[in-house]
Amino acid sequence: MKRNFYIACAISLVLGGFVWAVAALDGATLYSANCAGCHGPLNSSGKNGATATRIHSAINSNIGGMGDLSLGADQIQAIADSLAPPTVYDASNFTVDGRKWQPIPTGYLAGKDNGPGDAIHHPGDDCGICHTPGGKAGNKVWTMSGTVYDSRAARTPLVGAEIIFQNISGKTFSMTTNEVGNFWTDKPFFNNPDNTDSSNWNYKAWVKYGNSYRPMVSIAPVGGGRMSCSMHHAGMGSRGGLWALATSTLKSYPDTGLSYRKHIFPILRSKCAPCHIPGDTTARAPAGEPPFDYSKGLDLMTFEGSSVLVPAYTPHGSGPVPDKTWTKQGILSVVNITSPPSSLILVKTLNGAAHGGGSFWTNQDADYKAIRKWIAEGARKN
Amino acid sequence: MIHHKNIANIASVFLAMAMALTGCSNGFSPYQGAGSGAGKTVALKGSQQGQSGGLADYDGDGIDDMMVGAPYAKDNGTVGAVLIYKGSANGFDAKPTWVLAGDDNFGFTLANLGDVDGDAKADFAVGAYNGDGTDVSLSGSVTIFKGGSSGKVIAKLAGEDALDKFGLSMSGGCDLNGDGIKDIIVGAPFNSPGPERYQGGAAYVYFGPDFKETTRIKLAASTTNTGIGFTVACGDLNNDGIGDLIIGATGKVLVYYGKSGFNPSIDSPDVKITSSDSKFGTALAIIKDLNGDGFDELVIGAPQATVSLNSVSTARVGRVYIVKGAAGTRAINLAAPGSNLLTRIDGAGYFDFFGSSIAPVGDVDGDGKPDLAVAAINADKDGATSAADGLTSGKVYLIMGKDIRIDGSATPVTSATAFNGSSGNMRYGTFMAPFTKNGPKLLVGAPTMNRQSGGIYGISLESGSTVTTTFHADGTDSSTTGHDCCAKTVSKGGN
Numbered sequence: 001m002k003r004n005f006y007i008a009c010a011i012s013l014v015l016g017g018f019v020w021a022v023a024a025l026d027g028a029t030l031y032s033a034n035c036a037g038c039h040g041p042l043n044s045s046g047k048n049g050a051t052a053t054r055i056h057s058a059i060n061s062n063i064g065g066m067g068d069l070s071l072g073a074d075q076i077q078a079i080a081d082s083l084a085p086p087t088v089y090d091a092s093n094f095t096v097d098g099r100k101w102q103p104i105p106t107g108y109l110a111g112k113d114n115g116p117g118d119a120i121h122h123p124g125d126d127c128g129i130c131h132t133p134g135g136k137a138g139n140k141v142w143t144m145s146g147t148v149y150d151s152r153a154a155r156t157p158l159v160g161a162e163i164i165f166q167n168i169s170g171k172t173f174s175m176t177t178n179e180v181g182n183f184w185t186d187k188p189f190f191n192n193p194d195n196t197d198s199s200n201w202n203y204k205a206w207v208k209y210g211n212s213y214r215p216m217v218s219i220a221p222v223g224g225g226r227m228s229c230s231m232h233h234a235g236m237g238s239r240g241g242l243w244a245l246a247t248s249t250l251k252s253y254p255d256t257g258l259s260y261r262k263h264i265f266p267i268l269r270s271k272c273a274p275c276h277i278p279g280d281t282t283a284r285a286p287a288g289e290p291p292f293d294y295s296k297g298l299d300l301m302t303f304e305g306s307s308v309l310v311p312a313y314t315p316h317g318s319g320p321v322p323d324k325t326w327t328k329q330g331i332l333s334v335v336n337i338t339s340p341p342s343s344l345i346l347v348k349t350l351n352g353a354a355h356g357g358g359s360f361w362t363n364q365d366a367d368y369k370a371i372r373k374w375i376a377e378g379a380r381k382n
Numbered sequence: 383m384i385h386h387k388n389i390a391n392i393a394s395v396f397l398a399m400a401m402a403l404t405g406c407s408n409g410f411s412p413y414q415g416a417g418s419g420a421g422k423t424v425a426l427k428g429s430q431q432g433q434s435g436g437l438a439d440y441d442g443d444g445i446d447d448m449m450v451g452a453p454y455a456k457d458n459g460t461v462g463a464v465l466i467y468k469g470s471a472n473g474f475d476a477k478p479t480w481v482l483a484g485d486d487n488f489g490f491t492l493a494n495l496g497d498v499d500g501d502a503k504a505d506f507a508v509g510a511y512n513g514d515g516t517d518v519s520l521s522g523s524v525t526i527f528k529g530g531s532s533g534k535v536i537a538k539l540a541g542e543d544a545l546d547k548f549g550l551s552m553s554g555g556c557d558l559n560g561d562g563i564k565d566i567i568v569g570a571p572f573n574s575p576g577p578e579r580y581q582g583g584a585a586y587v588y589f590g591p592d593f594k595e596t597t598r599i600k601l602a603a604s605t606t607n608t609g610i611g612f613t614v615a616c617g618d619l620n621n622d623g624i625g626d627l628i629i630g631a632t633g634k635v636l637v638y639y640g641k642s643g644f645n646p647s648i649d650s651p652d653v654k655i656t657s658s659d660s661k662f663g664t665a666l667a668i669i670k671d672l673n674g675d676g677f678d679e680l681v682i683g684a685p686q687a688t689v690s691l692n693s694v695s696t697a698r699v700g701r702v703y704i705v706k707g708a709a710g711t712r713a714i715n716l717a718a719p720g721s722n723l724l725t726r727i728d729g730a731g732y733f734d735f736f737g738s739s740i741a742p743v744g745d746v747d748g749d750g751k752p753d754l755a756v757a758a759i760n761a762d763k764d765g766a767t768s769a770a771d772g773l774t775s776g777k778v779y780l781i782m783g784k785d786i787r788i789d790g791s792a793t794p795v796t797s798a799t800a801f802n803g804s805s806g807n808m809r810y811g812t813f814m815a816p817f818t819k820n821g822p823k824l825l826v827g828a829p830t831m832n833r834q835s836g837g838i839y840g841i842s843l844e845s846g847s848t849v850t851t852t853f854h855a856d857g858t859d860s861s862t863t864g865h866d867c868c869a870k871t872v873s874k875g876g877n
Contacts, residue, residue: 121769137769266519269545279578
């Protein structure tokens with residue numbers, strides 16, 4: 001069924017949800033109505049790359065008669081967004097291989113897509129329950145919204161975190177969390193308001209705080225029906241829980257005598273889940289592409305690894321998946337007792353390393369040093 | 383470590399910082415009691431006071447004190463607190479008299495356990511879902527405090543593994559093994575009983591009076607029963623004089639009859655109640671016998687149930703079921719419950735979340751039938767059209783036993799008395815705790831009011847009372863509690 005509104009989803013570390021959202025500010029449409037007469041069609045505009053500040057200045061200075069334009073700041077920003085060049089986008093990024101981690105986009109203003117209002121309510125809830133056409137907040141419909149917490153433990157909401165989305169056209173959306181950890185926007189995310197081409201519904205996401213950032217490992221292919229981010233981003237840190245604050249998992253660690261249960265497993269469960277868990281960890285693949293196992297055969301929620309039979313099921317309306325036993329290795333497969341810093345678990349997670357789950361720490365951070373010490377002490381299940 | 387602290391309510395984090403620098407007390411008369419934290423402050427901005435609460439005699443003066451959980455209050459490096467307002471004959475202190483804090487997210491849950499150590503004084507427990515144990519970190523914890531002792535700890539319990547969220551739910555006041563001593567039940571909904579049941583959850587029973595880990599029992603998620611630990615409760619449903627364990631599971635509520643040597647298997651409940659309603663089992667409560675058969679009844683909330691309103695199937699209205707107590711094993715499908723269902727009460731509006739919390743309030747009208755409070759935490763204040771004037775305030779319904787049907791038909795919620803939350807988005811009714819002070823009263827939590835700082839309200843349930851609040855406390859000077867908050871009796875003969 002066609003709908004003249006977009007489907008998107010909300011990200012939350014506690015409870016997420018989806019939002020059926022009316023297109024609020026379509027920069028391309030605004031450009032066509034206000035700019036194309038002089039500057040040509042959007043896809044060949046001579047003003048590609050023009051910033052909102054530059055457009056403001058041109059209007060204020062009545063350049064070329066632009067002083068007659070009556071555009072709000074958010075409309076000008078939407079036009080600037082439509083003129084922005086792709087940042088990280090490469091068509092191959094939105095294939096199965098493209099599910100691999102990509103560097104965080106750059107060249108945009110953090111928080112440029114923050115929505116109106118203050119939204120100091122219901123952190124961690126499913127925003128889409130109210131902020132949906134016909135809902136209690138149907139007059140304030142978001143295309144993306146949610147809550148970010150400091151850690152997967154959901155100890156406290158995170159103020160000032162940045163949530164970054166990039167759609168298949170390379171357009172970047174950035175929001176920042178408010179005093180209760182909420183973020184939201186009413187900016188349209190997708191290129192096909194008629195919802196006719198589901199291949200355009202994909203996007204990537206990152207959560208960033210300072211120099212620490214977490215990518216969403218998979219591409220989110222929303223659409224085709226009701227899709228909720230709470231499928232993964234739910235329940236105070238279930239399978240898809242995210243975190244953004246670059247602080248150590250525990251407030252302190254002993255210099256010696258590190259315990260797997262008391263000191264190491266909290267780090268693993270905070271920072272290595274949701275990817276490295278037992279069972280089926282396939283991400284949905286675009287049509288025609290094989291599924292992608294984002295655990296890479298590594299289960300860090302069990303010391304020894306795991307072997308779990310997952311009965312046949314039919315995922316997301318596609319073909320049936322037969323019975324499968326998922327056998328995964330445990331933490332000892334990624335430690336090197338004779339040379340702890342060479343352990344894969346540390347090498348892959350250092351800032352700057354290529355790791356689908358993002359960069360976690362420097363070699364001076366407390367979590368890193370705790371794991372390194374535990375490995376040096378024999379990597380025991382103690 | 384749990385410690386007492388002075389409390390200084392502050393308007394902002396910045397003010398908290400200023401206080402820390404200047405040492406000012408922000409106008410409070412802080413408690414100068416013993417405790418390692420004396421002289422510290424907790425910041426209440428964003429603390430969600432009213433997420434939990436209850437009453438127990440903290441200081442041993444024979445009068446129950448009011449306890450309010452503030453799980454996101456900020457201390458010096460920790461998060462979470464319980465604010466205790468000293469009780470008097472006619473009310474409570476206007477500002478918190480004592481503050482307990484310690485493990486992270488301390489105060490997310492709180493329960494009066496009854497007397498668990500045999501000193502004839504009710505004890506209480508506080509949950510901290512990111513608390514620690516002696517040999518485990520971030521597992522979640524529950525601290526059992528000795529009533530009347532000004533903060534002595536009977537036992538501290540902890541989860542098995544990091545991020546299990548042990549203590550996210552808990553219940554007490556029942557003796558499950560028939561030894562005459564009350565026990566405590568704790569849920570850990572993200573415990574992983576095994577790799578094939580990753581985050582399937584678990585519920586634990588610790589037996590009084592010593593609450594040892596070595597003797598506790600665990601009901602872990604199985605392949606057929608998962609989603610364990612979000613909701614736990616207890617009561618005597620089969621009228622054998624021994625408490626029964628009740629736990630919520632995905633799409634089910636499971637009952638295990640208490641007995642000597644209590645150690646049930648998760649897949650062998652004595653009563654299994656199933657429903658397709660969304661969030662079925664989110665709230666559980668036991669009320670006294672309604673239908674005169676001698677058995678107490680089980681009340682189950684399904685706050686996101688789809689309900690037909692004006693012949694339109696409407697999502698997330700919520701409903702409550704009252705299932706009759708009985709002896710023997712039963713499997714009840716609420717789609718065809720037969721005589722097992724006494725009644726169903728549907729919420730009144732879209733997104734109301736009716737049945738989010740349920741509190742038996744005793745027999746407030748003295749007609750011999752149990753009365754019931756049910757919260758709809760997202761219902762609108764009467765007449766509200768925007769969040770500014772009370773949209774999604776939350777509402778508490780007082781449902782009198784005389785109005786509750788027992789023939790299986792639906793009880794109309796319109797027969798209830800509705801207490802409105804005062805402002806938008808406050809989640810009025812997140813927790814409810816009845817007490818008596820010059821008549822029946824009810825504590826009502828509103829943790830997301832005032833930009834998530836939260837607060838609690840007291841309402842009078844006495845017949846003839848108004849539906850406006852009797853008192854309000856949010857740790858600030860705007861609190862309306864006080865030693866005479868509950869002194870006045872209402873005129874009788876109202877509704």
